[in-house]
Amino acid sequence: MLSGSGPKGALISLKGQVWLLAKVVTAYIGAVIGAGFASGQEIMQFFILHGASGLKGVALATALFAYLGGYVMFLCTSLKSTGYKEILTLLLGSRVGKVIDILNLCMLLAGLSVMLSGSAAVFGEQFGLPARAGVLVVATLTAMVILGGLDGVLTANVFMVPLKFLAVSLISLAALRLGGGPVNLEPVVPAAAGVAGHWAVAGLLYVSYNMVVPVAVLSSLGRMVPRKIGVAGGVLGGLLLGAAVCLVTLAGLRHFPEASTYQIPLLYLAGRLGYGFQQALGLLIWLAILTTAIAQAHGFASRLAGGALKPYRIFGVGACLLALPLSGFSFAALVRLLYPLFGCVGLALLLALLAAPFSKFFRRPEKMLHIIKRFNIINRKI
Template sequence: MIKQTGTGLVIRLAATYVGAVIGAGFASGQEILQFFILYGYKGLLGALVSAVLFAYLGAMALYLGVKLRAGSYQELLSYLMGPWAGKFMDILSLFMLVGGLGVMLSGSGAVVQEYLGLPQWVGVGVALLAVFFVIMHGLTGLLNVNVILVPVKLAAVCLIAGLALAARGLPAELPFINQHGVGGHWLWSSLLYVSFNMVVPVAVLSSMGRSIDKRTGIYAGILGGLGLGFAVAMVTIAGLAFYPHVTNYEVPMLYMASGVSASLRPVFALLIWVAILTTAIANAHGFASRLAPAGGKRYRFFGFAVCLAVLPLTLLDFSFLVRLLYPVFGYAGMALFFSLLLVPLWKFCKR
């Protein structure tokens, strides 16, 4: 396969990385509230740590994918964790991708039902059709749809956060209240946040090892990681401007958007749906590329099959699925997080 290069590919890869992370939890603001805002201004230190880690880990996943000429994340896991632990993490990651896809499709139905008053199955069906369309076009379809949708949702998140901050301004003093924050400490919370959000990107990015060169992968990983860190910081700052009232809402970004202008509500609903869609696409691609690294008919078959297999999950409540699965995903991802963070450095020093 001829390797692709160029600035356009860097941007598409970076957009794919961002799209795999910014899902319903991020766009709603609930993730940022729990992992960063509840730590007051120290949450901004956590945002800085997450930006550095996202940039490093994204670049490392792409670099190793190219080095190993990986067609799926299985090769990367074996390299990082050895054959036995890598096989266990491989199976665990498959379940996490399936569960994440089910959560995203359920979330799509919930958004359509809540904001448009339409039956939940309409939102699920539209999202399914969009995922099917991208899977039909393989890796090219994944990259192209992300380069269109991801900048839109990233810009929308930052715009809403910026307008909210301009409307309120930061308070001179902010109580440091962290008893409800994830992890109990701002630093551990930021590490958990990155761990929680790296499983899907690693599955997606490492599958591109046969299609890009090392320099392109490194630049894309850094660009995508810094973009994620910037978005985290913007939402955190905006949340601090609305603190402590923002802590009382299930969808903090909606509260902030409504505080600026009522007309932002439908924009925010669209933002949530786009965020859900791009993450659902990333999950489906990660699963299909693992079972059919070469793409083609088998790739499309597994992509379609996993979408149909998770339909029973869409009958469950979206918030219930988030509460049930997300904490499990976060702690399960710690093994991959520390392996990707430390093993390449250890092997380099040993060599």
């Protein structure tokens, strides 16, 4: 076991319960709010370009984030998982689960490279610093957090994730309150409507695209979080994610179509509020890159370590080193090349999560108990 879990069945104080809840909520939010979210570009493509219908997509995404967060934590705490392999096998079967498992590992490593490249872009374009320094700073900080074990990752999230969550929310609220016209609810022409022509498809794709890393992160908490706290944290984290998406969408609609012409729409909104806001947003985007990099390195390491601390540290630091060569490529080029693959794998995982509770298998508690016991036996053998 990595760290942070007390004796089985031990009573947890109210303060301890709140702390565990905060760890689950921030782990979930931190895995989703990456550079694309913090820049506003993801929200623009998936929701803002749909006008009023985009708000329906936001509502759908919020419901899915809340449901899936709670359900994933239910599965993780039931299986006492330390990584996502158990979850994939349970949802997809051993054969398909192995394929998705390998793809997930590759995606986490590739995603870490994208974050390192994104840090280089922010250092060079926003702060006027050497681009390579951006790569090395994020790689070093990520490795240092991983060396602290699971508690190090969760504690880093508890302090950093609320900061970037509040920054996104406050900038969006300020943009809604100051300047701009009324909220524009007219959709753009369907041919230009972001990643999908229909708001429901856009909402579904947005969640599937953003669930791969959260599943990898949340699955590592199965042994350290009681079921009720885990489920509550998953649901609350999903609702807060939906609230942030809604605020950014409303702010973007108020400043539409001007905001849609920018690569970083939130940077345009922050610029309307003043130079200080613009610089703060640059720091926010970099912070989002850092927390996402930590989440991806953690997901990679926890999958391969099997709950042991020393291998976890080795695989986590190794992931940072392996991600360095690919990080030399352009951030935009890596996103165009890799993110469509992320979406395809995420869609398979999303469909499995949505279908699982309605299958005959999950209506038989004794069957699930048998699988849980089998996983425990396998883990002991390993």
